[in-house]
Amino acid sequence: MVARLVALLLLLGSSVVVPVDGAYPSVRAARIQTRTTLPSKPVAATIRYYHHWLGGAGAIVLLLAGASGYVLWLNARLRQAKRYLETEVADRRRAEQALRRSERTLRALHGITAMHERPLTNKIQALLAFGSQQFRLPVGILSRVDGEDYQVQEIVAPNSDICRGAVFPLSRTFCCNTLQSEEPLGFEHAAACEWRRHPAYEQRPIEAYLGMRVRVDSAVYGTLNFVSTEPRLAAFTNTDKEVLRLMAQWVGNEIERDRAEAQMRRLSGALEQTADAVAIVGRDGRIEYVNPAFERATGYSRAEALGRSPRILQSGRHDADFYRRLWQTILAGEVFNATFINRRRDGALYYEEKTITPLRDAAGEVTCFVSTGRDVTQRQLAEEEARHRQAQLAHVCRVSAMGEMATALAHELNQPLAAIVNYARGTMHRLAAGDLQPRDVGAALDRIAHQANQSAEIVRRVRGFLCKGESRRRPTDINDVVREAVELAALEARSREVTIALALAPGLPPVLADTIQIEQVVLNLVHNAVDAIDQAHWPLREVTVHTANADQRVEVTVADTGPGFGTDMAERIFEAFFTTKPDGMGMGLSISRSIIETHGDTLQVTASPGGGAAFRFGLPVVERGPDP
C-alpha cells in the first residue's frame, strides 16, 4: 500500500517536474534582468552557473526514472500475480466443481451399493444405469468371460438387440483387450483412431467405449463396460476412469459376496436337512448345536438338548473303558469312529454309527467337537440275525457231516464194544468152567476199561463237534483244533484207506476263533479230500494238513494227492448246493467259506488237474490277553 502511494506520488511528481519547459518561464521571469544583456557566456557557463540545479534536476530525473522503472516492474509483477491468482482461482473453482460432481457420483454409487436387501441382479442393473448416465454412454454391460466365450450377464441398453445371456466370441469384442489390462480402457471416437482396425469394430459400429476388467476371488471374471454407437465429444477424464475402477471393484466384491452367501446357505441348508444326526459339543462338554435329524433320532428337541451334556444319550451298554478311549482320542485331536448304543428320550435303545471330529481354530487349538451319526439299528439287527442264522446253518452242516460219517463212526464205536463183549464173555466162560484166575480177571477188566474209554473218547469228540451253541470266538491253539478235526476225519479215512498226515508248526501264537466252527471247516476240507481220492480210485492216497505262522495270521492248508480239478471248477465248488457227489448236499464248502469270512479271512483253493488240490485259510493272531 505504501509503495503504491509513493509510486503514485512519484508519478505525479514526475509528471509535474519532468516537463522542464513548463518550469522554465517562472524561473526565467525571476531572472529576466540579467537576461537582457544576453550573456555571451556559453552554454557551458550556464551549465556551470545552474550546475547545482541541473545536477539536482538530473538527480531528481534519475531518481524518478529509477522509481518509475521500479514501479513498472512492480506493475508487471503484480499483473503477473493477478493472472496467476486468477488462474488459480479458476482452477480451484473447477476442482471444487469436479469434487462436488465426484461427491455426487460417489453418493449415488453408495446409494446403489448400500441396497443390501435387493438381489444382486437389481443392484448391478442400477449400477449399470448409473454408469450409463455418468459416462454418457447409453449401453452398459457386465460380461462373464469363460475361455473364448463372452457372455452378457447384465445389460442396460435402450433400443439394443443384445439381451441377457447372449454369447459372443471374445476375440470379436473390445473387451478382449480390456481383460489384459489392469487399468480402465477407453476411447471416444473409434473411427478416428487405430481402434477402427479392431475386429470388434467390424462386428458392431461402437464408437465410444469405456471398460474395466472385473476380478472375483483373485481370478478374472469378465468386464464392466459402457459403449455408444455415437462418438463421445468430451474425452474421458481421470475421474471417469477412477469411478469406473471403483465400480468394477465393487461389482467384483459383490459377486464374491453373493457366491459366499449362496455357499453359506447351501451349507447351512445341508446341515439342517441332512438325514444324519449332527451335534456340536463344546470343550466344556455341553451341546452347542443339534440339527433336526438329531432331534428326530434322539427324541430330544433342540431346546432340550442345548446346554446339556451328551451323557443324556448314554445307554449303559458301553463300559467305562469305551468312554475313556473316546475322550482320549478326541482330546488328542484324532477322529473317533464307533458304533454306539444310545438311549432315546423315551428310553428305547438304538444303534448309531457315529464319527466324532474335533474342530480346530486357526491357531490349531481344539475348540469343539462335531458328531455325525446315523441310525444303524436295522443293519445291526440284520447282522446279528445273519450271524445267528449262520451259526444255525453251520450246526446243521455239522450234523449232516456227522451223518455222512455215521457208518465210519459206527464202526469206530463198534470196535471197542465188540472187544468189551469178548473180554466179558470170555471171563464168564472161564468162571463157568471153574478155571478163572484172579490175575485173568484183572487183565480182562483192565482191557475192558481201556476199550470203554476209547468209545467214550469218540463219543465225547462227536458230541463236542455237534454242539449247537452261539458262535463264540476266543483265543485258541489252532494245532489243537486241527488234531481234533483230524481225529474225527480219521474215523472215515482209515476205512477208505486214505492216510492223513500232520505238518503242524510248533509254538504258534493263539488265534481268535470259534473252536467248533473252525474244527468243522478243517473236517470238511479233509473229508472232501478223502472223498476225492476215494471216488476217483486214485492210487496216491494221502492228505496233509499244514499249519504255519504268517505275519499276524496263522495259515492252515489242507492238501491232497488226489486227482485235483481244473480252474473252471475252482470257483464253482464254493457255490451253495453244488456237489459232484450223488448223495451230497453241496453245502460244506459254502458254509466253510462263510465261516472263514466271518473270522475276517478268506478260504482259497489252488487246484492242479492230476496233481491234487490245496485249500488254504488264515486266522487272525490275537494278542495274549484275558478271555473276553
Next chain:
Amino acid sequence: MRSEPTVFVVDDEQAVRGSLQWLLESLRLRVEPYMSARDFLAAYDPARPGCLVLDVRMPDISGPQLQDILTARRVQLPIIFITGHGDIAMAVRAMKAGAIDFIEKPFNDQVLLERIQNGLALDAQRRREEAERRAILVRLASLTPREREVLEHMLDGQPNKIIADALGISTKTVEVHRAKVMEKMRADSVARLTAMCIVAGIHQEKP
C-alpha cells in the same frame, strides 16, 4: 498136537485179536492170532485142521485177497469174515468165493462161537472126506485093468451075461472078477460101490 483144530485169527486191530483170543480160549479152543495176512501165510501149514476168522479191511493184503490166495493154493480152510463195514457186494463176493460166513461187528459172541464151531466141524468133515477119497483111490489103483473094465460095466448096472458078451469072456470069469472088485474095493453092494466111485470122481451120477 497137529490134529487138534486151531482157530486162526487174522486182524490188524489188537483189540480184536486180543479179545477174540480171550473169548475162544475160555472155551478151550486153540487160538493163533496173526497181525497180517502175510504173517499168516508164512506160518500156516495146510495140513493143520481148524478154521480162519478173517478181517475184511486190512492194509497191504486185505481179507478177500487172502481168500483168493488160499483158493489158488487149493487150501480149503473154512473162512469166517468179520467186518465193521456192512457191504452187501463184498459179502456176496466173499460167499461166492467160498467163505462160510460173513459177520458184522459188533457180533453176538454166541453167534460167532456157533459159526466157529460150524467151521471147525466143516473142516473136520472135509478132511475126513478127503481122507476117505484118498483111500478109495488107493483101492482103485490096486485093481487090474480087467477088473477095472468089469467095474465100469458094473457101474452101468449091466448083468453079468451082458458084461461077458461085451468083454468076450465067460460069464463065470465075470463073476470071479466081480467078486474080486467088491473085495478090493471093500464094498458090500453095488450101490455102495457106485457111491465110492462118485466120491473118487471116476463116475458121475446119471441124471
